[in-house]
Amino acid sequence: MAKIVKLISKNCGNIKPGSVEDYVKAGGYAGLRKAMKMEPLEIIEEVKKSNLMGRGGAAYPTGKKWEQAYANQSKPEYVVCNGDEGEPGTFKDRLILSQDPLRLIEGMTIAAYVFKIKEGYIYVRGEYLDLQDTIDSAIKNAVKANYLGDNILGSGFSFNIQVVWGAGAYVCGENTALLESIEGKSGRPRKKPPFLTQVGLHQAPTLLQNVETYSNISYIVEHGGEEYQSYGTEFSGGTKLVCLSGNVVNRGVYEIPFGTPIKEIIYEIGGGIPDGRKLKFVQLGGSSGACFTEEKLDTPMCYKSLRDNGLKLGSGALLVVDDSSCVIDFVKCITEFFIHESCGKCTPCREGNTRIYEILDKFSEGKAKKEDIDELNKISKIMKNASFCGLGQAATTALNDCLRYMKDEFLEHIEGHCRAGVCSMSGKEK
Numbered sequence: 315m316a317k318i319v320k321l322i323s324k325n326c327g328n329i330k331p332g333s334v335e336d337y338v339k340a341g342g343y344a345g346l347r348k349a350m351k352m353e354p355l356e357i358i359e360e361v362k363k364s365n366l367m368g369r370g371g372a373a374y375p376t377g378k379k380w381e382q383a384y385a386n387q388s389k390p391e392y393v394v395c396n397g398d399e400g401e402p403g404t405f406k407d408r409l410i411l412s413q414d415p416l417r418l419i420e421g422m423t424i425a426a427y428v429f430k431i432k433e434g435y436i437y438v439r440g441e442y443l444d445l446q447d448t449i450d451s452a453i454k455n456a457v458k459a460n461y462l463g464d465n466i467l468g469s470g471f472s473f474n475i476q477v478v479w480g481a482g483a484y485v486c487g488e489n490t491a492l493l494e495s496i497e498g499k500s501g502r503p504r505k506k507p508p509f510l511t512q513v514g515l516h517q518a519p520t521l522l523q524n525v526e527t528y529s530n531i532s533y534i535v536e537h538g539g540e541e542y543q544s545y546g547t548e549f550s551g552g553t554k555l556v557c558l559s560g561n562v563v564n565r566g567v568y569e570i571p572f573g574t575p576i577k578e579i580i581y582e583i584g585g586g587i588p589d590g591r592k593l594k595f596v597q598l599g600g601s602s603g604a605c606f607t608e609e610k611l612d613t614p615m616c617y618k619s620l621r622d623n624g625l626k627l628g629s630g631a632l633l634v635v636d637d638s639s640c641v642i643d644f645v646k647c648i649t650e651f652f653i654h655e656s657c658g659k660c661t662p663c664r665e666g667n668t669r670i671y672e673i674l675d676k677f678s679e680g681k682a683k684k685e686d687i688d689e690l691n692k693i694s695k696i697m698k699n700a701s702f703c704g705l706g707q708a709a710t711t712a713l714n715d716c717l718r719y720m721k722d723e724f725l726e727h728i729e730g731h732c733r734a735g736v737c738s739m740s741g742k743e744k
């Protein structure tokens with residue numbers, strides 16, 4: 315039976331967002347107070363024990379990142395939070411930013427304390443400008459209550475946070491493009507290595523994590539890494555904020571323990587598919603994520619189990635698609651998104667997405683031939699292998715999976731028909 319566990323979402327909807335009084339009453343800042351009595355390496359050890367993987371999509375172990383950064387001769391000089399959240403179907407960081415921003419601020423402050431960092435940045439996507447007052451007032455209130463700013467809680471440690479607003483580019487979620495954007499340049503990815511913990515913001519070593527990642531830190535420090543880990547599985551510690559959207563009854567953000575099967579999330583927490591329709595496929599991790607059908611639904615949400623099944627958790631978005639949707643239209647919609655979001659720096663991504671869209675359009679028009687499937691596979695392979703950053707490399711993940719699991723429907727379009735209720739080929743709507 316699927317359960318919802320509220321470790322980092324427990325305050326959401328229950329306290330006044332950004333009120334230090336409410337946050338502390340709900341147990342907030344116990345993590346920072348405890349951290350200030352610990353040695354930096356002890357804190358890093360707890361983060362390692364927690365098995366917390368970065369929640370921004372790449373799933374790099376947070377404890378390992380901190381340990382490596384700490385071992386560097388030049389320690390990080392900036393703490394940066396990635397709140398770009400541009401992945402379609404992903405709105406979990408928004409939950410924290412809008413409902414419990416002090417949890418994020420506390421996590422960043424603990425990270426800053428570990429490395430004795432004085433300056434932090436929260437980079438938020440431009441589309442979340444409605445959260446400006448909430449985030450600003452949370453920072454102001456934390457400074458006023460001496461949890462942020464100069465000489466925090468009389469410890470001699472000082473740390474300040476600035477908020478930087480993006481202008482609505484998906485690629486600015488890529489960590490190096492994000493730093494370029496903070497520096498006032500156009501948001502285009504840098505070459506890696508060097509990695510951010512060596513050369514980051516203003517060329518200085520930088521610690522960058524996702525909103526959800528930082529938001530787990532105070533719980534881990536307060537309760538210990540082992541306790542946090544025990545909520546999840548051996549390979550995936552703790553809980554995950556999952557965003558359910560699409561053709562599902564209960565859409566929303568749910569905090570689930572790692573190990574919960576995808577099927578239970580969709581049918582028990584999500585209430586299943588509405589209007590008596592059948593599930594066609596699921597996309598996991600946003601528009602750059604994998605698509606799969608019924609047979610993989612029993613896979614537990616756990617980094618290892620997903621990997622063993624050829625899947626990735628990505629941002630944690632679960633998009634449910636029912637049998638009324640046309641698979642060609644779905645992939646076209648995703649390709650349109652990537653055409654719009656490609657920064658244009660490299661040819662495979664800039665040109666590849668457009669060429670793929672043109673071919674897909676032939677399927678919609680009933681003018682495609684079997685060779686067009688080979689052409690789609692060929693362009694996709696080039697993009698995956700030769701694109702400069704993760705955007706181009708992952709842009710055709712959905713296309714590849716749809717071709718793998720639903721090739722019949724591509725062939726049907728070649729023959730001039732579509733089984734779905736809604737399809738742009740005929741404009742039909744059942």
Ligand SMILES: Cc1cc2nc3c(=O)[nH]c(=O)nc-3n(C[C@H](O)[C@H](O)[C@H](O)COP(=O)(O)O)c2cc1C
Pocket residue numbers: 367368369370371372373374396397398399400401484485486487488489490522523524525527528703704705
């Ligand atoms: C095109 C692209 C977009 C990305 N968008 C985001 C994003 O919106 N938020 C995020 O946290 N990470 C995003 N990432 C991943 C970041 O580059 C980085 O791995 C992550 O922020 C590191 O934090 P974490 O270790 O806490 O996950 C994106 C990566 C790519 C390639």
Ligand code: SF4
Pocket residue numbers: 485503655656657658659660661663664701702703704705706707
């Ligand atoms: S893959 Fe290339 S063109 Fe696409 S966003 Fe990355 S750098 Fe820009």
